[in-house]
Amino acid sequence: MTRAAVLSAGSWGTTFAKVLADAGSDVTLYARRPELAASITADRENADYLPGIALPDRLRATHDAAEALEGADVVVLSIPSQSLRQNLSGWAPLIPPGATLLSLMKGIELGSTRRMSEVICEVTGASPDRVAVLSGPNLAREIAGEQPAATVIACTDTDRAEALQAACHTRYFRPYTNPDVVGCELGGAVKNVIALAAGVAEGLGFGDNTRASLITRGLAETMRLGLALGADPLTFSGLAGLGDLVATCSSPLSRNRTFGEHLGQGMSLEETVAATRQTAEGVKSCRSVLDLARAHGVEVPITEAVVRVCHEGESPVQMVREIMSREAKSE
Numbered sequence: 001m002t003r004a005a006v007l008s009a010g011s012w013g014t015t016f017a018k019v020l021a022d023a024g025s026d027v028t029l030y031a032r033r034p035e036l037a038a039s040i041t042a043d044r045e046n047a048d049y050l051p052g053i054a055l056p057d058r059l060r061a062t063h064d065a066a067e068a069l070e071g072a073d074v075v076v077l078s079i080p081s082q083s084l085r086q087n088l089s090g091w092a093p094l095i096p097p098g099a100t101l102l103s104l105m106k107g108i109e110l111g112s113t114r115r116m117s118e119v120i121c122e123v124t125g126a127s128p129d130r131v132a133v134l135s136g137p138n139l140a141r142e143i144a145g146e147q148p149a150a151t152v153i154a155c156t157d158t159d160r161a162e163a164l165q166a167a168c169h170t171r172y173f174r175p176y177t178n179p180d181v182v183g184c185e186l187g188g189a190v191k192n193v194i195a196l197a198a199g200v201a202e203g204l205g206f207g208d209n210t211r212a213s214l215i216t217r218g219l220a221e222t223m224r225l226g227l228a229l230g231a232d233p234l235t236f237s238g239l240a241g242l243g244d245l246v247a248t249c250s251s252p253l254s255r256n257r258t259f260g261e262h263l264g265q266g267m268s269l270e271e272t273v274a275a276t277r278q279t280a281e282g283v284k285s286c287r288s289v290l291d292l293a294r295a296h297g298v299e300v301p302i303t304e305a306v307v308r309v310c311h312e313g314e315s316p317v318q319m320v321r322e323i324m325s326r327e328a329k330s331e
């Protein structure tokens with residue numbers, strides 16, 4: 001039986017811990033706050049992040065990272081991307097040698113422009129074949145409610161990918177494997193940026209044509225960047241590419257889309273940040289995605305526009321005007 005440690009107990013970490021437990025794995029969920037760990041254990045519910053969702057009895061919670069990690073053969077990392085390096089530095093000495101490290105995170109590190117799997121290798125010293133990524137159209141609340149969904153587990157080590165696949169396959173959660181770690185991670189990080197743009201369009205009152213145009217051209221810029229970084233182009237037509245992009249750009253449950261919608265409705269950046277309790281990765285990662293694209297000479301006009309709106313004070317109306325007046329070109 002797989003023994004998994006999930007760090008930490010936000011909406012996706014808690015949901016994925018439930019998936020693992022429902023699939024028969026032995027799971028310990030780490031929460032930063034002792035009172036949250038205690039209430040999850042006592043009430044079988046994470047009232048802060050997943051109110052109303054009953055958690056399985058076999059799922060244990062703790063606020064002690066050493067206790068969570070003891071004997072784990074799978075270590076699942078699910079915290080905001082920009083906080084990974086610092087937190088993982090503290091956890092690394094506690095991680096059992098040989099354990100598989102699974103990233104659920106969808107961001108790119110600011111400054112270094114590293115993908116999360118790269119940060120994990122750097123901080124823990126693990127070889128890339130020990131590090132896997134899970135990404136796909138996986139809005140936590142729907143999966144916690146056991147609505148059927150599929151996902152991708154990417155790892156260069158096929159045996160590890162298949163072991164993870166078995167460890168989280170339930171009647172409502174269907175994982176596929178894929179060796180393309182770069183493509184899956186990029187798909188997950190860039191879709192958050194495109195979802196911010198889709199949210200802005202929603203907030204401005206635009207409809208399905210606008211959203212479909214952003215999704216399609218967003219996919220084009222994700223693919224251009226992915227190809228420059230050595231990803232498999234087929235990944236972008238799969239669950240971790242198009243699948244996640246469509247779900248995130250379309251769903252009112254998406255934090256990134258909602259963040260953009262607030263901006264489009266006229267809220268200031270400060271007001272929008274204050275209204276956002278959970279992680280909207282694209283707000284920070286738009287800058288690192290843009291840096292990564294520039295470093296590889298890749299044109300990413302939607303990402304550029306999102307950076308201008310989120311960080312340079314451009315108005316949503318001006319953003320649309322600039323995107324639409326770009327030089328005409330062939331598809």
Ligand SMILES: NC(=O)c1ccc[n+]([C@@H]2O[C@H](COP(=O)([O-])OP(=O)(O)OC[C@H]3O[C@@H](n4cnc5c(N)ncnc54)[C@H](O)[C@@H]3O)[C@@H](O)[C@H]2O)c1
Nearest residue numbers: 008009010011012013078079083105106138139140278279
């Ligand atoms: N929620 C989803 O639907 C979903 C689905 C797929 C992937 N993801 C990705 O999973 C990752 C985690 O997202 P989430 O939805 O669970 O976020 P969340 O905001 O719901 O929870 C964040 C968790 O990280 C902890 N945390 C926050 N700041 C921290 C810090 N500075 N140091 C250490 N821990 C900190 C919080 O205590 C909480 O446990 C993100 O990269 C997100 O893009 C989320």
Ligand SMILES: O=P(O)(O)OC[C@H](O)CO
Nearest residue numbers: 136137138139254255256
């Ligand atoms: O709520 P968001 O915008 O972080 O998106 C959640 C998931 O990544 C969707 O797959």
